[in-house]
Amino acid sequence: MNTTTVIATKFSGLKLPQLDGTFFSNAIRLVALPVAGILAFLLLWSATAQNIDTSLGKFPGPAAVMEQFNALHDEHQRSREKERAFYERQEKRNAERVAKDPNYQPKIRAYTGKETFLDQIITSLVTVMSGFLLAVAIAIPLGITIGLSQALNNAINPIIQIFKPVSPLAWLPLVTMVVSALYTSPDPLVAKSFLNSLITVTLCCLWPMVINTAVGVAGIDKDLVNVSKVLRLPALRHVQKIVLPASVPMIFTGMRLSLGVAWMVLIAAEMLAQNPGLGKFVWDEFQNGSSDSLARIMAAVLVIGLIGFLLDRGMLALQKLVSWDKTAN
Amino acid sequence: MTWNKPFKTLAASLALAVGFSISPATAEELGYPEKEELTFGFIKLTDMAPIAIAYEKGYFEDEGLYVTIEAQANWKVLLDGVIDGRLDGAHMLAGQPIAATMGFGTKAEIITPFSMDLNGNGITVSNAIWEEMKPNIPKQADGKPVHPIKADALKPVVEKYKDEGKPFNMGMVFPVSTHNYELRYWLAAGGIHPGYYAPHKGDISGQIDADALLSVTPPPQMPATLEAGTIYGYCVGEPWNQQAVFKGIGVPVVTDYEIWKDNPEKVFGITKEFAEKYPNTTVRVTRALIRAAMWLDENNNANRPEAVKILSQSNYVGADYDVIANSMTGTFEYEKGDKREVPDFNVFFRYNATYPYYSDAIWYLTQMRRWGQISEDKPDEWYKELAAKVYRPDIYQAAAKSLIEEKLATAAQFPDFETEDGFRNPQTHFIDGIVYNGKEPNAYIEKFDIGLKSGQKL
Incomplete structure (x- = not known):
């Protein structure tokens, strides 16, 4: 008994892919068709989007939306940067106040952005x-x-x-x-x-x-x-x-x-x-x-x-x- | 002089109420803020700028205040937020604290220590109405219409609609908004009746005897509502007039600067309870806002492009840079391509824009009486007492004096606190030429052709 059969018997539920007709038809069913569906949708979307003029400009196609995902990600990074600066400033301000007013209990307030x-x-x-x-x-x-x-x-x-x-x-x-x-x-x-x-x-x-x-x-x-x-x-x-x-x-x-x-x-x-x-x-x-x-x-x-x-x-x-x-x- | 008596007694009692332990000398004496974490509300309009700038430039933090700024859905939600304490303060319509204190709408004692800006609104009509108005407007040598455009040009259009039995609908943002009174002022000056209110009969639609029917739409939804054809025109703050030009759905015909030069616009509203409970915080907020307003108008609007960039962020106004810049940087685009210089379209600090003058409050009260929101005659004294309850130059002065003390501002930038009595000099620059003197509200109300007069009750 080689190792493969051992594993196969251990995980009797698990079927190893057989390189036969069913494998390919499964691959088509599970991968190729959904991908084709999505591609067709994207195509239809971008074609239709170009033909819809709203008062805010053209209806966004997939490219415009992708661009906004990037913009949203950048915004997120920038905001985290600002948050760090906010806490630094706050600690400094708290320290100054404690120096002036020793009874003061410094408190860290959550980012207000x-x-x-x-x-x-x-x-x-x-x-x-x-x-x-x-x-x-x-x-x-x-x-x-x-x-x-x-x-x-x-x-x-x-x-x-x-x-x-x-x-x-x-x-x-x-x-x-x-x-x-x-x-x-x-x-x-x-x-x-x-x-x-x-x-x-x-x-x-x-x-x-x-x-x-x-x-x-x-x-x-x-x-x-x-x-x-x-x-x-x-x-x-x-x-x-x-x-x-x-x-x-x-x-x-x-x-x-x-x-x-x-x-x-x-x-x-x-x-x-x-x-x-x-x-x-x-x-x-x-x-x-x-x-x-x-x-x-x-x-x-x-x-x-x-x-x-x-x-x-x-x-x-x-x-x-x-x-x-x-x-x- | 009997007219200023109520002021003196009030000022004395208020000084006690605010606990003038502040009697400002230096920041150390001003004392640390009692409440450090604050939430302020605003509506997406360019004139919320002082709040955004005070946050972004760190003026709030300089005062030891940690402020969260939240956009609100509409003016009603915003006012309720301040009343129920969800918001500590907010960018408000000048009429809101006055109406709330008076009890028109939700009753609550709201005060304002800081007036946020002058001007900044416009009246826009749809393309179709503009085409119908255009033949009635005189032209300049270059073929462009002569400004200011009066409502006389709109009157034949409204009459045509009336004859055809079609209601002529227009939008404004709130029953006690500056926009409502400005739109009414402009329409009435051109002979178009904007309708009366009769709250004592339960009629708060404001459409009794109206030629043009006015109704409420939240500012950011104005362009969409115009586009949908629900209204034919509207009066709103920026950037929603310029947005109509950019979208090509309407034409701004007149700005409020032309209706009343340097008219007071938004105020910063807080509850009276807040001011009493947290006096240091109140003065510190006012200080931060004064500094923001100074920054906005510094060196002849030099900082405006930077301000526009901040305002175009999606958490503030969020409209495109170009749309906001159109009005904020000293120009205003009427018909597409007809861009004109209006350097004072948005005034945040100069001309004592931020000082809460009693006379500004009284003007709004006169308009409330003119259109029936105040259903009965009131003596001049009443106007003055109510104005002094809501507008609080005492807090402003405390803040300004401490800024002068710290050399963050100079005395020359403010009104002379020793001599000023809370009233601007009689104001003459109205579109219909009528002069307004805040000391004689009843005499002023009598001057209008359209509007309730003394003794009149619906």
């Missing part, structure tokens, strides 16, 4: 994940409870059905006002704007998860339920040993749907409420109306799409990891 494109992306990601996790923490227990009790399901279902189709833009004003009324700490832990976006995201992405979890739990194989009854499992053990493992595929389908909703909602919420993040970036550029604005917005659109795609793939990978149902895609 504008957040860059990269910062905005990170802000958006943090916000969407926080909102989503909060929704998970509420939706899954709620979904399981509803799934277990038909009576509760009947009671709560109408409410869910009414709230599910509500647009984030309708929630936002309410959320904003309630947050400003209730969250009045003089030294807040997190910014109000962050809380506004987060709660709006949670409110909108709660529902698909609740529904899927409930459906998953309600649809557990009767045999499994009977096993649990025979063993006289206490309620919590029943949920832990029978309900959760059995409904994991449905729960994750709900979570994937919800994360997609959350990402879309967040961009809209940031745009409307001027909360920091990618949505605000898009809105600010629209307001600026400079000749680069459209290309920068297009750059943001591509980044938003790419992140949305990666989030979805990430959830799928997680789902495959924890679930017994490996067929999801």
Whole structure:
């Protein structure tokens, strides 16, 4: 037995590529066709873009957008440079003041400059994940409870059905006002704007998860339920040993749907409420109306799409990891 | 002299309120700022420049202030931000602190220690309206229209629309904005009625008896709204008039410099509570802003190109360099290609632009009364008391005196604080030739053909 076969037997799941017809047809299917699709899209895009005249100049083609990616990157570098200088100046100023006024407790204040494109992306990601996790923490227990009790399901279902189709833009004003009324700490832990976006995201992405979890739990194989009854499992053990493992595929389908909703909602919420993040970036550029604005917005659109795609793939990978149902895609 | 009595008593009580421990001599005596981390709001307009310059040139940091500057969606959001404390201060329309203190709209005590600039607005009409106006405008020898263009040229157009039963819509940025009053002033001077407000009847649309219907659009959206055909013209600050020229969607017909030479424009607004709670911070902010304004006007606008570069960054105004430079560097482009010298289109410091004169506040109050936003007659005293509540030369003086003390400025750059009484001399340069004397607001209101007069209530 040579080494190759040893490895091959060890990773029995792993198939080594065979240089035969299937390999080439797979290569075409997985690589060549998507590449061709993208190229055709770029071609169509740049051809159409040249023919659209807006009051801000021509609609940006792929080249203009690429240029703005570079410009945004340069801006980011420059901003980091300024940030370093800011902290240096601050330390010097603090030292001078301590020399004059020994009782002074020097304090380092955060950089006051504008957040860059990269910062905005990170802000958006943090916000969407926080909102989503909060929704998970509420939706899954709620979904399981509803799934277990038909009576509760009947009671709560109408409410869910009414709230599910509500647009984030309708929630936002309410959320904003309630947050400003209730969250009045003089030294807040997190910014109000962050809380506004987060709660709006949670409110909108709660529902698909609740529904899927409930459906998953309600649809557990009767045999499994009977096993649990025979063993006289206490309620919590029943949920832990029978309900959760059995409904994991449905729960994750709900979570994937919800994360997609959350990402879309967040961009809209940031745009409307001027909360920091990618949505605000898009809105600010629209307001600026400079000749680069459209290309920068297009750059943001591509980044938003790419992140949305990666989030979805990430959830799928997680789902495959924890679930017994490996067929999801 | 009874008219200045309310000032004297007020000034005395205010001096106590601000805790004139400041009574400035040197920076050491001025004391460190009580609040060091501040957030200021602005609207994307070139006249936010003093705030951007004070930040970029390090004037805020020189005062030990760490300031974050945030663009706001519209004037309402900005005002609410200052009122609820999300913002510590902001670039405001001169009418906003006055209206807020008076209680027209959201009621809150907002004050201003610093006036941000003079002039800087324009009125733009769409290409189609311009073509219809053009035959009514006298020409110069070179075939270009004679400026200033009066609304007389627009009147036949508005009348035509009225006869056809089509509403003649125009945009301005806020009900108590300088732009609203300037647009109304220009229209009324040409015999076009811009409509009354009747807040006591719950009518705050400002379209009673109107020939031209005015409505609110946020400044950066003006060109897009004009392009969409929702409005036929608008009054807004820069760069949104020049943007219309660049985009080829409209023609600026008149600047506010021509409507009223050297009219007060934006102010820096903070809450009264902020000024009382953080007196040192307030004076220090004012100092930084005064230095920024001086820098902007230094050596005959020599620093303007650099300022334009800063303003064209996407976190400030964000429009193209060329668009902003058009008006900021002493010129103004009317019809495409018709670029004329207007060296005082944007004034940030000279002519005592930054000093918060009571008479400036009172002019806005007279216009609020003229158009019904103040629904009943008020005595002259009332105007003066309200102006003194909102405009705070005492804070400005404290800041200016400490700058003079530190040799960062000279006394000659400021009004003579010993003799000045908060009133500019009667101002004559209005497009309709009517003289404004801030000491006699009621007599001034009587002078207009179109507008509410004393005793009149809708």
